[in-house]
Amino acid sequence: MMNEDILQIQDLSKAYSRQVVNIDGVETNERYNIIFDLDLDIPQNTITALIGGNGAGKTTLFNIISGITEADSGSIMYCTKNQNSWISLLNQPPHRMKKIGIGRLFQDNHIFLQMSVLENMMIADSNEWGEMPFVSLFNRKKNREIEQFRMKKAKDTFELLFGRDNPFWQKRDDLASTLSYGQQRLLGLARLLMGKYRLVLLDEPTSGVNPMLANTICSVIKKMVDEEGITVFLIEHNMKIVEEIADYCSFMSHGKITAFGYPRDVIGDETVRKTYLGM
Amino acid sequence: MNYVMHLVVMINIYIVLTTSSNLLVGMTNLLSLGQAAFYGLGAYFVVLGLVVLHLPFLPTLLLAMLLNAGFGLLLALPSIRLKGDYFVFATLGFQLITYTILYNWVSLTRGPYGVPGIPAPKLLGVLEISGLVQYCILSLVLAFLVILVFNRLIKSPFGRVLKGIREDELSVLSLGRNVTMYKIEVFVITCAFITISGFLYATYVTYIDPTSFTLDESIFILSALLIGGTGNLKGPIVGAVFVVLLPEVIRFLGLPEGIAANLRQIIYGFFLLVLMYFRPQGIAGNYQVK
Numbered sequence: 001m002m003n004e005d006i007l008q009i010q011d012l013s014k015a016y017s018r019q020v021v022n023i024d025g026v027e028t029n030e031r032y033n034i035i036f037d038l039d040l041d042i043p044q045n046t047i048t049a050l051i052g053g054n055g056a057g058k059t060t061l062f063n064i065i066s067g068i069t070e071a072d073s074g075s076i077m078y079c080t081k082n083q084n085s086w087i088s089l090l091n092q093p094p095h096r097m098k099k100i101g102i103g104r105l106f107q108d109n110h111i112f113l114q115m116s117v118l119e120n121m122m123i124a125d126s127n128e129w130g131e132m133p134f135v136s137l138f139n140r141k142k143n144r145e146i147e148q149f150r151m152k153k154a155k156d157t158f159e160l161l162f163g164r165d166n167p168f169w170q171k172r173d174d175l176a177s178t179l180s181y182g183q184q185r186l187l188g189l190a191r192l193l194m195g196k197y198r199l200v201l202l203d204e205p206t207s208g209v210n211p212m213l214a215n216t217i218c219s220v221i222k223k224m225v226d227e228e229g230i231t232v233f234l235i236e237h238n239m240k241i242v243e244e245i246a247d248y249c250s251f252m253s254h255g256k257i258t259a260f261g262y263p264r265d266v267i268g269d270e271t272v273r274k275t276y277l278g279m
Numbered sequence: 280m281n282y283v284m285h286l287v288v289m290i291n292i293y294i295v296l297t298t299s300s301n302l303l304v305g306m307t308n309l310l311s312l313g314q315a316a317f318y319g320l321g322a323y324f325v326v327l328g329l330v331v332l333h334l335p336f337l338p339t340l341l342l343a344m345l346l347n348a349g350f351g352l353l354l355a356l357p358s359i360r361l362k363g364d365y366f367v368f369a370t371l372g373f374q375l376i377t378y379t380i381l382y383n384w385v386s387l388t389r390g391p392y393g394v395p396g397i398p399a400p401k402l403l404g405v406l407e408i409s410g411l412v413q414y415c416i417l418s419l420v421l422a423f424l425v426i427l428v429f430n431r432l433i434k435s436p437f438g439r440v441l442k443g444i445r446e447d448e449l450s451v452l453s454l455g456r457n458v459t460m461y462k463i464e465v466f467v468i469t470c471a472f473i474t475i476s477g478f479l480y481a482t483y484v485t486y487i488d489p490t491s492f493t494l495d496e497s498i499f500i501l502s503a504l505l506i507g508g509t510g511n512l513k514g515p516i517v518g519a520v521f522v523v524l525l526p527e528v529i530r531f532l533g534l535p536e537g538i539a540a541n542l543r544q545i546i547y548g549f550f551l552l553v554l555m556y557f558r559p560q561g562i563a564g565n566y567q568v569k
Contacts, residue, residue, distance in 0.1 A: 066453065068449070068452075093457075094452040094453060095452050095455050095456055095457045095458065096455075097453070097455065098453070098454060098455025099455055103453070104453045106449070106450070106453070110447055110449060110450040110453070111447075111450070112442070112443055112446045112447060112450065113446065114442070114446055114566075115439070115442060115443070115446070119439060119442075122436075122439065123436075123439050123440065123443050123451075123454060124454050126455075128436075128455075128456070129436070130435060130436035130437065131436045131437050131439075131440050131456070132437065132464075133432060133437050133464055133468060135437075136431065136432060136435030136436060136437040136438070137428065137431055137432065137435070143435065143436065146436075147436070191454075195454070195455065
């Protein structure tokens with residue numbers, strides 16, 4: 001295993017069954033490979049972009065890594081603390097991913113719209129004290145202290161990412177639904193810094209966001225890597241952003257990684273240009 | 280005055296039922312049709328403590344809560360992973376099975392003959408709570424304590440996770456919380472606290488039989504909750520007051536009994552229809568059950 005990797009994926013496959021009815025009305029089950037014998041290594045403390053057309057299997061790959069979807073075969077090894085400590089991510093329940101340091105930003109926002117901005121941050125804290133019913137009932141003093149600590153952590157995170165007079169802290173008591181779509185995206189990213197993550201999977205973080213906010217999102221992602229030492233694996237369709245922020249780029253087509261390297265090389269690859277970029 | 284105090288006791292019994300159910304339905308988005316089954320089981324466990332084991336008030340209540348929580352756990356373990364309508368059907372199945380057992384296992388529950396002469400509970404083993412005034416106070420104290428407990432739970436980090444589950448389970452999972460475990464905890468807590476209603480009812484009426492804990496009663500409890508509203512503490516209280524007082528208001532209209540009973544059902548149905556259309560979160564609730 002290469003020393004600098006945080007994630008090593010080998011021979012990963014996932015197929016779905018779909019029912020097909022032919023012209024005579026005969027029903028048959030057809031296997032459809034969404035991921036097929038996929039190999040990919042993600043280097044530590046870097047930003048690795050995953051590009052590819054719709055239906056290539058990118059989100060399914062993220063779902064398998066984060067435990068939401070089960071793989072049919074293959075292996076995903078994750079480096080937990082040091083290079084001697086590797087664990088398999090296959091068959092891990094999704095709620096365990098946070099405990100081993102893997103975070104996720106979904107393609108749809110998936111923030112809690114009916115909670116305040118501050119509550120959205122506090123629920124993401126790595127410290128789960130007070131979340132058991134008996135503890136929440138009886139340890140009021142310690143609960144209050146930890147809630148104060150969570151608030152301070154949220155404030156510090158907002159300041160680290162968006163500066164002192166940021167709109168998020170000013171709107172901390174407003175419902176998250178009152179934020180613009182782009183701000184909700186940023187809140188989702190900021191929330192990831194409340195946990196102790198070593199690897200975050202970002203599914204199209206800049207989609208549907210105006211260019212100014214997209215720039216802010218990019219700078220937040222860079223800060224995650226440079227200042228927090230987090231490894232970022234992101235799906236992105238904007239090649240300008242990929243070239244700007246990614247250290248490595250992988251191209252996925254028909255369930256396989258067909259190109260991996262520096263962003264400029266992958267984006268310049270003839271097959272990628274023809275099959276994905278339409279150039 | 281006795282009439283008013285009787286209404287206060289009944290309102291408090293329903294406040295405990297709706298407030299407990301709110302944690303399940305309003306905070307965690309788990310629609311259950313088995314509330315009357317746990318209400319009934321709670322009442323029968325109280326009979327076990329008071330009549331069979333001759334235990335004092337507090338040990339009886341605690342034992343009944345523990346046993347009901349155990350039954351809640353037994354139902355929750357296989358059914359909590361079921362989604363939406365399937366979970367509703369699982370709780371419906373439990374309701375029907377429980378009623379059938381309570382009704383037909385005559386040697387254990389006395390079936391349709393019911394259990395008469397349930398003794399009044401004794402506070403600290405000495406002070407017997409038997410009069411209407413004492414019952415009124417006891418029910419007020421217990422309802423207040425239940426509201427206090429649920430107020431703390433809802434406003435705690437635990438309540439925040441429940442709100443998260445209600446809104447977006449996948450997101451809560453990705454934040455590292457074991458959603459299934461939380462749902463089981465909520466189910467067990469709800470069942471344990473519903474027992475307090477069973478306790479108040481059994482010792483107040485001094486007679487229980489399975490017909491008080493039917494599917495109709497489950498629907499009635501759920502209707503009270505949906506009419507009052509979910510997701511906060513005001514809604515369940517408003518719902519309980521509404522469903523207990525509405526028949527009394529109709530009574531004052533002077534309608535014949537046969538018509539009044541039917542009119543009550545029609546008004547409940549009408550209110551539900553109007554609310555679902557104009558205020559789906561209920562009169563005082565802040566969350567729309569999905």
